[in-house]
Amino acid sequence: MISTGKGGVGKTTTISTLATMMAKEGKRVLVFDTDPSMNLAMTLGIPYQNTPTITEHKEEISEELDDMDEENVMAVGKNILDNYSKINKDGIRIIIMGAIPEEGNGCLCSAVAIVKILMNYVDSDRCPETYDAIFVDSQAGPEILGRGLAKDFDCNLIMTEPTPKSAEVSKQVASLAKRLGITMNLLVINKSEREDDIRKVAELVGLDPENAARIRYDHSVIDADWNNECLLDTYPECDAIKDIFAIKNKLESIKR
Secondary structure, three states: OEEEEOOOOOHHHHHHHHHHHHHHOOOOEEEEEOOOOOOHHHHOOOOHHHOOEOOOOHHHHOOOOOOOOHHHHHHHHHHHHHHOOEEOOOOOEEEEOOOOOOOOOOOOHHHHHHHHHHHHHHOOOOOOOOOOEEEEEOOOEOHHHHOOOHHHOOOEEEEEOOOHHHHHHHHHHHHHHHHHOOOOEEEEEEEEOOOOHHHHHHHHHOOOHHHEEEEEOOHHHHHHHHOOOOHHHHOOOOHHHHHHHHHHHHHHHHHO
């Protein structure tokens, strides 16, 4: 599953909480952080300063990204999984794409290509580990879809706030996802204070309200972030956690 949407809509909090819920249930979970801000690892308890990133080491990982045969693709994928990932206390394996390492080097395309190589490896018989859930926390906006990464996923979790500006970005994401052939798009309206937000925002985005859910505005999310605490561990009964748990069940029912 990939999470897309406007910056600041809660992609990282939602993905990290979903991943942690599943990991605590005994599922094997792999998480990619493709957002250059690199907040996901820290949210999952691993300081990004202590985590090797793909962009920082992309020349070491592979000097030849084009025209690689299957053996090289598998070798690069194994190298990334073995040497450029960390496992947190809940058993979640985390891989960080990272920020642009050099001033003036504004393209992350080659790093995204490496992520796609890793996805091919993880999905192959050559990978010794089988994952029950794979999440990608994308950078803000629809650009990750334009790079073709998201088309390989079962579900696109479109995160939005209940505002017209945020919904407009989600509309672009939904439209691009449709053109890429992504059949399942789940709209999540975060920081919602009205039950009617599902119908109103789904209409703005152009999706069926049946494929939408809401996460209620909850100050516990801010408190946990401010105190550098895991929301699920600190406020397990808060409204946001209850709503994200319902989203988890919805995603798992879609998968079945």
